[in-house]
Amino acid sequence: xxxxxxxxxxxxxxxxxxxxxxxxxxxxxxxxxxxxxVFEGAVRAPTPVFNEKVLCGLGRGVATTGExxxxxxxxxxxxxxxxxxxxxxxxxxxxxxxxxxxxxxxxNGGAFIKAAKRxxxxxxxxxxxxxxxxFAAYGVMSGIPGASGLAGDLGGGSLELVRIDEGEIxxxxxxxxxPLQLADVAGTSIKKASEFISQQLDRVNFMEDQSGVDFYxxxxxxxxxxxxxxxxxxxxxxVLNNYVIPGREARTLIQAVRKLSAASLRDIKSVSxxxxxxxxxxxxxxxxxxxxxxxRNLIISSxxxxxxxxxxxxxxxxxxxxxxxxxxxxxxxxRSRSRDHIEELIPWTDQLFKKxxxxxxxxxxxxxHAACLVADIxxxxxxxxxxxxxLNIIAHAVFSxxxxxxxxxxxxxxxxxxxxEKEGYPGSRLRELLDERAMQRVRIISxxxxxxxxxxGAMPGILPQxxxxxxxxxxxxxxxxxxxxxxxxxVERRLNSLAKVLGREARIFIGD
Numbered sequence: 001x002x003x004x005x006x007x008x009x010x011x012x013x014x015x016x017x018x019x020x021x022x023x024x025x026x027x028x029x030x031x032x033x034x035x036x037x038v039f040e041g042a043v044r045a046p047t048p049v050f051n052e053k054v055l056c057g058l059g060r061g062v063a064t065t066g067e068x069x070x071x072x073x074x075x076x077x078x079x080x081x082x083x084x085x086x087x088x089x090x091x092x093x094x095x096x097x098x099x100x101x102x103x104x105x106x107x108n109g110g111a112f113i114k115a116a117k118r119x120x121x122x123x124x125x126x127x128x129x130x131x132x133x134x135f136a137a138y139g140v141m142s143g144i145p146g147a148s149g150l151a152g153d154l155g156g157g158s159l160e161l162v163r164i165d166e167g168e169i170x171x172x173x174x175x176x177x178x179p180l181q182l183a184d185v186a187g188t189s190i191k192k193a194s195e196f197i198s199q200q201l202d203r204v205n206f207m208e209d210q211s212g213v214d215f216y217x218x219x220x221x222x223x224x225x226x227x228x229x230x231x232x233x234x235x236x237x238x239v240l241n242n243y244v245i246p247g248r249e250a251r252t253l254i255q256a257v258r259k260l261s262a263a264s265l266r267d268i269k270s271v272s273x274x275x276x277x278x279x280x281x282x283x284x285x286x287x288x289x290x291x292x293x294x295x296r297n298l299i300i301s302s303x304x305x306x307x308x309x310x311x312x313x314x315x316x317x318x319x320x321x322x323x324x325x326x327x328x329x330x331x332x333x334x335r336s337r338s339r340d341h342i343e344e345l346i347p348w349t350d351q352l353f354k355k356x357x358x359x360x361x362x363x364x365x366x367x368x369h370a371a372c373l374v375a376d377i378x379x380x381x382x383x384x385x386x387x388x389x390x391l392n393i394i395a396h397a398v399f400s401x402x403x404x405x406x407x408x409x410x411x412x413x414x415x416x417x418x419x420x421e422k423e424g425y426p427g428s429r430l431r432e433l434l435d436e437r438a439m440q441r442v443r444i445i446s447x448x449x450x451x452x453x454x455x456x457g458a459m460p461g462i463l464p465q466x467x468x469x470x471x472x473x474x475x476x477x478x479x480x481x482x483x484x485x486x487x488x489x490x491v492e493r494r495l496n497s498l499a500k501v502l503g504r505e506a507r508i509f510i511g512d
Contacts, residue, residue, distance in 0.1 A: 018330060023049055024313075025087050026306040027080070027097035027120060031059025031178055032156025032278070033220075034076050036083040037306050038090050044318050045327035046310060047398050050090060054079045055274055058112075059102035059157035063176065063184035068106045073115075080119035087122075095122040096309050100132055101157030101178060127305075129174025133160035137169045138308030140216045140301045143241055143400040145323070149213035152289060153304050154221050154282055156180040161289075163206055164216070171206040177285050179221060179278035190258075193281060197288045207293055215295040218304040221282035224275045226300040229253055231270040236429035239396060241302035242403050250298040251290055258283040303400075323400035324366070328373035331397065335377035340460035345372035349448050351468040352502075358444070367406055368445055371413040375449050376458055378418065387418030391427045408433040409442060416446035417453075440501070447498040454491050462486075475499040478509045 021041030028035045035053040039046040056076040058068045087095055099116070103109040103126050117124050127135065136153035146166060153160040159177035163170030176185075177200055186193035201207070217225070226240050229249065245253070257265075258280045265276035290298070311319065332342050346369050353360040353368075360368070378390035395411040402410075408430040415427060421443065431439060456462045467478045477495055479487055487508055499506035 016334070017049070018333060022094075023090055023092050024310065025083075025090075025092045025095045026309050027083060027095060027122070027124075028306050029058070029076065029080075029097065029099040029103060029116065029124065030155050031062075031100060031102040031158065031180055032057060034058075034079045034083075035306070036086065038087070038092060039310060042094075042310060042313055043326065043330075044314065044321040045323045045330060045398075045400055046307075047327075047330065050086065052083075052086075057156070057180070058106075059155075059178060059180040061184060062102055062106050062157065063181050066106065067108045068102055068112060073108075073112050076112075077115055077119045080116055084119060084121050095120070096313070097122050097124040098132075098135070098305065098309060099124055099126045100155055100305070101129075101174070101176075101181075104128070105157065105176075129158065129160065130172050132158075132174060132305060133162040133172030134169055135305045135308035135312065136160050136218055137162045137164050137172065138311045139218065139303040139305055140164060140308075141167060141169075142307050142311040142323070143301060143303035144216070144299070145401050147214075147216055147299075149215060150207070150289075150293065150295075151216040151218065151301070152222075152286075154178060154217075154219035154285060156278070159285060161204055161207070173204055173206075175200040175203065179281040179285075182281045182285070190284065193284055194288070197285055201288055201292060207289075211294045212296050213293065214297045214299050215289065215293065216299050216301045217286065218301050219282075220272070221275055221278045222286060223300055223302070224271050224279055225250075225253060225257065225283065225286070227270040227272075228257065228268070231268075236432050237395060237404050237407060239404065239407065240300045241400075243300040244403075245298040245300075247290060247295045247297060250295070251287065254283045254287045254290070258287060322366070324370055324402050324406075325373065327397065327399050328370045331377055331393075332373045335380070337376055337379055337458040338460055341456060341458055341463075342373050342376060344456075344460055344463045345375060345449065345452055348452055348463045348466075348468075349445060352444065352448060356470055358502075364441065367409050368441070370402075371410050371445055372449070374410065375414055375417055376453075378414070379458070387415040388426045390418065391415040391430075395427065395430065405433045405438065409438055412439075412442045413446050413449070416442060417449040420450075421446075443501045444498070447494065447501055451491065451494040451498050454494050455486055470504070473504050474507050475502055475504045476507045476509055478511070480512050481510055484510050 017040055023038050024042045025038045033053045034056050037048050038050040040049050056072050058072045058076055061069055103113055113124055137151050140147050140151045147164050148166050151162050151164055155178050157178040157180055159175045162172035182193050185196050223240050226243050229245050262276045265271045265279055266273050333339055336342050352358055374394055378386035381389045391411045394414055395407055412430055465480050469476050495506045
C-alpha cells in the first residue's frame with residue numbers, strides 16, 4: 001500500500017500546482033471537529049490543496065463526566081488514520097498536529113493522544129490555553145496583517161480571547177465557553193448559560209480597555225452568523241474572510257439568532273445544518289462580549305489556529321511579504337501566458353500615475369499592481385467568457401489582506417479588461433461595494449490593460465519600449481519605428497478609449 005501511494009504521488013504531485021513548493025499539513029484535533037488541511041506549501045499566501053472536517057464531538061460531556069466518550073475517541077482515531085493515508089498520498093513530509101480543549105481537559109486525554117499519535121503517525125502538540133490564543137491571533141494576522149482590537153476563537157469546548165495591536169500579540173486567555181461545554185454546564189437553560197458566561201468573562205482583565213475596538217470572530221459557529229447577515233442584507237459577495245458587520249447590526253442579528261431553536265435554524269438556507277445546534281449558544285457568548293466592550297465592528301476571520309500554526313513556522317522575512325501580491329503572483333504563474341509579461345504591466349501602467357499624472361494613494365497603487373498580476377488568468381477560457389471566468393475566480397480566490405471593496409475592484413478591473421463595460425453583466429452588483437473614485441480607476445486601468453495586450457500579444461519585451469506620457473490635455477503614446485506596424489486600428493481604438501476615460505485626447509508618436 002505504501003509503495004503504491006508513493007508511485008501515484010510521483011506522477012500526480014505537481015499537476016496544476018507550483019512545482020517548487022512542498023506540501024505541508026495541519027491537523028487540528030478540536031472539541032467538536034477533527035480537521036486536516038494540506039497546504040500547497042509553507043508560504044506567505046498558502047493555498048489549501050485538501051481540506052476535510054469530521055465532526056467527532058470529543059468535547060461533548062467532558063464538563064460533566066470529565067472524560068471524552070469512547071464513541072467520540074473511536075471516531076477521531078478512525079479519522080486520524082484516514083488523514084495519515086491522505087498525507088502520504090499527497091506527498092506531505094511535514095505534518096503539524098495540534099489538540100485543543102477536549103484533549104487538554106479530559107482525564108483520558110493523555111491516553112487518547114498516545115493512540116492519536118499512532119493513528120496519525122505524527123507528533124501532536126496539546127496546546128495550552130494561552131498557546132491556542134496565540135495561534136488564533138497569528139491566524140488573524142496572517143489574513144488581516146493590520147488587525148487591531150480583540151480576537152476571539154470559539155471552538156466546541158473553549159473560547160480563546162487575545163488582544164492584537166497592529167501585528168503585536170497582547171494578553172490572551174482561554175475560557176470554558178465553547179457551545180458543547182456550555183450545553184454540558186447549563187443544559188437548555190439560557191439563564192444559567194448567561195450567568196456562567198458572565199462569570200467567565202469577569203476573569204478577563206484586559207477587556208476593560210477594549211471599548212470601541214474591532215472584534216475579530218474566528219470559528220465555524222461565528223462564520224455562520226456572517227452568512228446569516230449576508231443573506232439578510234442580500235450582500236453581493238459571498239466571501240466571509242474580512243467581512244465587516246457594524247456593531248449595532250451585529251447585536252441586532254445576535255439577539256434574533258439566540259432566540260431561535262436548532263430546528264428553526266436548520267430551516268434557514270444560509271445556516272450549515274452542522275452548526276444549527278451550536279449557533280444559539282455561540283450567539284449568546286458573542287452578545288456578552290459585544291455588550292461588555294461596545295465593539296465598533298464585528299469582523300469575520302476565516303483564518304484561525306490552523307493558519308496560525310503555519311504562519312508561526314514562517315521566517316520573519318517571509319511573514320513580512322505582502323500576502324495579496326504573493327497570492328496574485330502564484331495565481332499568475334499557474335494561469336497566465338507569461339509571468340514576465342505580467343510583471344511588465346506594473347511599470348507600464350505606473351506611467352499613468354507618475355508625477356503630473358493621476359493621483360494615487362499607496363493602497364490604490366497596491367491594488368493596481370495586483371490587477372496587473374491577475375489580468376491574464378482567464379486566457380484559456382472561450383473568448384466570450386474570459387471576463388466572467390476571471391471575475392468569478394478573483395472575487396472568490398483565497399486572498400489575504402484585502403477587503404471586500406478591494407476584491408470587487410480587482411474582479412471588475414479584469415472583467416472590463418476583457419469585455420468592456422456593459423449593463424447587467426455577471427457580477428455587476430459588485431459595483432455596489434465601490435465608490436465613484438474606485439469605479440473610475442476600474443475604467444482607467446482596464447482600458448490601459450486592454451491597450452497593453454493589443455500591443456504585446458501577452459508576450460514580454462514590447463511594452464518596456466513603448467511609453468505613455470501626458471502633455472497638457474493629451475495622452476501621448478511613443479512607439480519605436482520598428483514597431484510601427486503594431487499600430488493598427490485596434491490599437492488606435494483602444495488608445496482612444498483610454499484617453500477618453502482620462503478626459504484627454506490621444507496622440508501616437510512614431511520614432512526613436
